[in-house]
Amino acid sequence: MSTMSRFEADHSEELARRFAHLAAAYFDHPSDAKVPAARIPLENLFRMLQMFRYDAFSDEPRSGILEMRGFDEQMPWPVSDEQWHSRIEAALRTALNDAFGNNANKDEAVDAVQAALRWLATNANAPSPDVLQRTKRFLERFSAALT
Amino acid sequence: MRNAKEFLTQECGNLSAVLEETLRFKYGLEGSKEFFEECQARLKFLAGELTGTPETNFDALQKLSMLLSELAKLISRMERSSLGEYSWPFVEELKRIAVATCTEATLTDPKTPPQIFVLSGGGLGSYAIHVEVNRPSGSRMRIHSIVFPRTLKHFVLLHSILGHELGHAIWKCSQHQKAVRTIVNRELFSTGHFANPPATAAWLYANGAPAGVKKILAGLAGRGVTQGNFFGKIASWPAWIEEITCDFIGLVTFGPSFVAAESNLLYSCNPDGTLPGPQHPPVGCRGNYLLTGASVRGYDTDAFADATLKRAVEAFWTSMRGRRQIDPWFDVFTPDQIRNTANQLAVLMDTLPPASYPMPDERDLLLLVNQLARGVPPVGYEIGAGQAVSCRPIDFRHSLYAGWITAYTPPPEISFAEINRLCEHGIMQQRAIDMQLSASST
Numbered sequence: 001m002s003t004m005s006r007f008e009a010d011h012s013e014e015l016a017r018r019f020a021h022l023a024a025a026y027f028d029h030p031s032d033a034k035v036p037a038a039r040i041p042l043e044n045l046f047r048m049l050q051m052f053r054y055d056a057f058s059d060e061p062r063s064g065i066l067e068m069r070g071f072d073e074q075m076p077w078p079v080s081d082e083q084w085h086s087r088i089e090a091a092l093r094t095a096l097n098d099a100f101g102n103n104a105n106k107d108e109a110v111d112a113v114q115a116a117l118r119w120l121a122t123n124a125n126a127p128s129p130d131v132l133q134r135t136k137r138f139l140e141r142f143s144a145a146l147t
Numbered sequence: 148m149r150n151a152k153e154f155l156t157q158e159c160g161n162l163s164a165v166l167e168e169t170l171r172f173k174y175g176l177e178g179s180k181e182f183f184e185e186c187q188a189r190l191k192f193l194a195g196e197l198t199g200t201p202e203t204n205f206d207a208l209q210k211l212s213m214l215l216s217e218l219a220k221l222i223s224r225m226e227r228s229s230l231g232e233y234s235w236p237f238v239e240e241l242k243r244i245a246v247a248t249c250t251e252a253t254l255t256d257p258k259t260p261p262q263i264f265v266l267s268g269g270g271l272g273s274y275a276i277h278v279e280v281n282r283p284s285g286s287r288m289r290i291h292s293i294v295f296p297r298t299l300k301h302f303v304l305l306h307s308i309l310g311h312e313l314g315h316a317i318w319k320c321s322q323h324q325k326a327v328r329t330i331v332n333r334e335l336f337s338t339g340h341f342a343n344p345p346a347t348a349a350w351l352y353a354n355g356a357p358a359g360v361k362k363i364l365a366g367l368a369g370r371g372v373t374q375g376n377f378f379g380k381i382a383s384w385p386a387w388i389e390e391i392t393c394d395f396i397g398l399v400t401f402g403p404s405f406v407a408a409e410s411n412l413l414y415s416c417n418p419d420g421t422l423p424g425p426q427h428p429p430v431g432c433r434g435n436y437l438l439t440g441a442s443v444r445g446y447d448t449d450a451f452a453d454a455t456l457k458r459a460v461e462a463f464w465t466s467m468r469g470r471r472q473i474d475p476w477f478d479v480f481t482p483d484q485i486r487n488t489a490n491q492l493a494v495l496m497d498t499l500p501p502a503s504y505p506m507p508d509e510r511d512l513l514l515l516v517n518q519l520a521r522g523v524p525p526v527g528y529e530i531g532a533g534q535a536v537s538c539r540p541i542d543f544r545h546s547l548y549a550g551w552i553t554a555y556t557p558p559p560e561i562s563f564a565e566i567n568r569l570c571e572h573g574i575m576q577q578r579a580i581d582m583q584l585s586a587s588s589t
Contacts (some may be wrong), residue, residue: 060383
């Protein structure tokens with residue numbers, strides 16, 4: 001037996017909020033975005049946007065194909081059908097609408113934000129000042145919506 | 148006594164030392180530089196977050212504790228990947244498919260291949276491909292770990308079951324998840340027993356369900372599990388849906404070998420095929436739709452001119468079909484549903500070469516089966532008239548199929564373990580042949 005057990009809460013919302021907050025701050029201090037550790041928030045935001053783009057939020061860890069646990073041996077269920085992403089998805093939608101307008105094309109808005117994140121990480125292919133401004137606004141709104 | 152923040156700061160230092168100690172050596176197939184850099188980035192990020200966290204912010208410290216613990220577990224698993232207790236030749240081939248199917252867009256590269264490492268552990272039930280979560284986490288790049296059972300190190304024929312696990316990895320790629328979901332939702336999960344959770348529960352609790360199923364459900368009833376709350380209280384319907392989807396992906400990526408591996412392994416865990424699980428539907432219905440899938444895809448063809456090969460293939464498929472559950476309760480999908488799903492997933496896999504299972508031609512299959520019958524590793528190497536040597540490419544999945552055919556050819560002249568060993572050697576030797584063919588063509 002291990003010395004302790006704990007219910008592992010899902011920290012997705014807190015992490016998403018923190019990542020958005022950090023990335024928004026990088027626009028004021030772009031050099032901070034170039035260090036290797038800054039790739040963690042930037043890549044996570046990029047991944048969230050990919051999930052949003054493809055409506056692909058199914059992300060539960062699964063046991064191996066042959067892990068045929070009997071019902072009697074398992075911990076109380078369910079452990080994986082929670083909608084971990086519902087608030088994040090809603091916050092992404094709200095923030096994109098706010099930054100790019102309610103009629104903005106979803107793919108184009110996601111492309112624009114991802115291009116700005118890429119520029120933060122690499123300093124290459126700078127998007128227009130308008131896109132940078134909208135992306136910063138998107139990140140601030142996204143972070144605020146998860147507060 | 149140190150406070151939590153001080154303790155976690157110390158743990159960051161400990162992890163850094165462990166990282167330096169372990170990952171600067173070569174682990175996995177292509178060294179550990181990428182893994183090292185990834186783990187270092189994760190650790191630096193967590194250490195930075197910890198520095199900025201007040202020692203009284205218990206929520207943030209608990210979250211960082213969990214993320215540090217996950218990183219420590221990952222590094223420990225990667226250390227074990229150096230032990231090599233699995234079939235390297237098979238892993239090389241599996242990785243080619245995994246890279247093709249799990250390459251995805253990242254911040255700086257629209258086609259970033261996955262980082263994969265391999266380890267072995269446990270026994271029969273250990274086969275798995277663990278894919279790191281897509282949701283917000285402490286990772287920069289996601290790392291996939293392929294797990295082989297320690298006890299089945301050389302049983303490459305059974306390794307075909309990892310086709311199912313590839314399905315989970317594909318499912319975790321956002322772009323593919325949408326494409327796969329579109330297919331299965333339209334063809335499998337829009338009507339019938341799997342149209343929605345109540346429909347599936349009604350099927351499971353039907354009066355006509357097998358006695359084995361009823362016995363399990365009766366036991367669960369004593370714990371307050373009913374038809375109305377089976378999914379949600381004790382089992383996950385989304386998990387069942389995903390597992391079924393991954394069975395179909397396994398079918399169209401590994402073909403006959405997948406059917407044989409899944410049939411052998413699942414029925415060894417649950418011989419009567421009636422056991423549902425929290426995340427998996429009953430074995431019997433999985434076996435049945437896979438047999439139908441193999442048939443509608445034409446994998447079970449025995450239309451061969453060579454009589455000996457034809458008999459051997461017939462014997463193999465007769466044995467596979469012998470596992471079919473006769474009770475119609477186990478047939479949860481119609482043949483049309485199975486055909487449409489398998490065909491459309493195969494079309495999707497065709498866009499991700501070499502993921503889709505290619506049908507073997509008779510000449511290749513005959514060569515491989517004959518080599519195995521002589522106790523020779525199955526490879527694309529022939530000595531023809533006048534002692535002329537010819538080499539040709541062979542897909543490793545055809546070597547595995549030849550192995551399964553040989554295993555079911557009566558009378559058994561070589562053991563199952565020996566057939567596996569020969570096939571493992573065949574895959575390795577074929578790699579050398581492919582390299583030679585590639586070199587001579589340039």
